[in-house]
Amino acid sequence: MAIDLVHDTQEVFRTFLHCMSRPGTIKNIEEIGRPIGQHEYCQHSIFVSAITLLDAETRFHVVGEQADLIEEFLSSFTYSKVVDLQAADYIFIMKDAKKQMIKEVFKEAKKGTLTNPQQSATILIETDRLSNGNQLTLEGPGIAHTQNAEIVDSEFWIAERAEAMKEYPLGVDIILIDRKSNIMCLPRTTIIHKREVY
């Protein structure tokens, strides 16, 4: 079997847990499970992430050129329901998503309520490259002092994310996945500063 539903999902979850509790930390999940072949409409790391998080109790939405195909593909493996942006627990933003749509996601995604802040969306963003370069500085719980991060195309959503986090504890949590299956997480508590360009 290409993916071990017990142990592979456990490993992916622990990667998420480590990265979510240490924002900016990068961990790789490339070695976890083997791609299942030509039926895969998204990169393998997105697929194992979906398998780890989604089931029939969750609702999700995909944004991107091939959204319909990917939605059908992920839903058939997880029994998770495809819903509108506003109702989704998990939102996948694929690399080919239009800039305007990315902004829309942060505006429309569930932020939770003050009594139930956990009823908010987790956004998984596919990006070209993640690194600890000095484009951005991260601050907040999970970070000892500050943490450097470089996220390709982050300029399309950083301002919108900040807007969505305005009223902590309301907000959205982000899991970033790059082409090399690197993972970085940005929970709602993380404050992102753009580094000044000299």
Place this chain on the structure above:
Amino acid sequence: MQLQTHFALFDEGSKKEIRRAILKGVAIPGYQVPFASREMPIARGWGTGGLQITLSIIGKQDVLKVIDQGSDESVNAVNIKKLVNKTTGVKTTIETSEATIIQSRHRIPEVPLTEEQIMVLQVPIPEPLRWVEPSEFKTKKLHAENDYSGAWLMLFEQIMKYGKTATDADHPVLVHDRYVMAPSPIPRFDNSKIHQSEALILFGAGREKKIYAIPPYTNVVSLAFEDYPFEVETFDGKQCRLCSATNVFLDELVNQETGSTEYQCNDTSYCLSMLNEDGITAEVEVAHAR
């Protein structure tokens, strides 16, 4: 016929649901995330919350340590360790530094935790406002409105009655400047260990169906008044009768025959490692346990 249990006992659906709750808990430090607490092969109130977290996060590579009120060898700790070991095959240890997951009831080990470790604490009553407000509906609203006057009032009343805050254990803390949280019944002595901890700390309340978390390097402040600062238990001038350790949490033991009071490390594995380090042989009375 011998039935083979599934890895870590739980079905994958249960694990997934608990994992999602844990991730949300980490993203909102100190906030109690509701979850569908499962029936466990141990009774509620015996660490089902902690056990559910442990079983959902544990993998083949993990090394597990379970402590009950500082002791690795108590019935509760031993049985939880056995259950996890039997269903997962993971290695168990009493050495704090060796463990990757430490499940504990009412103590945080004396040995500082590291970035590679996850601390899982069992929680009987996760709601710090429960003593002043019995309704869950209302306490949820109080958390939403950031209204913690009840917690302050509780401490104020203790000062009026006893001249000091008399929480003993489970002294409420303010997490990341937003949520007041019950740190589980750890002694006040341990409260400082969850402030800016290097390890991730997860809290599980099985009976009350809540999971919450404190990520590493998070500000955790014990509630106190300016004129009545937070005080921890002191053991000035006292030392462990076995390993002579000071600056650790000590148990007070009364010698039945002589009536004298003796002190001993509460963290048994720490005491043992101190004894081994110094090559001391300690004689311990075990007649009462037979």
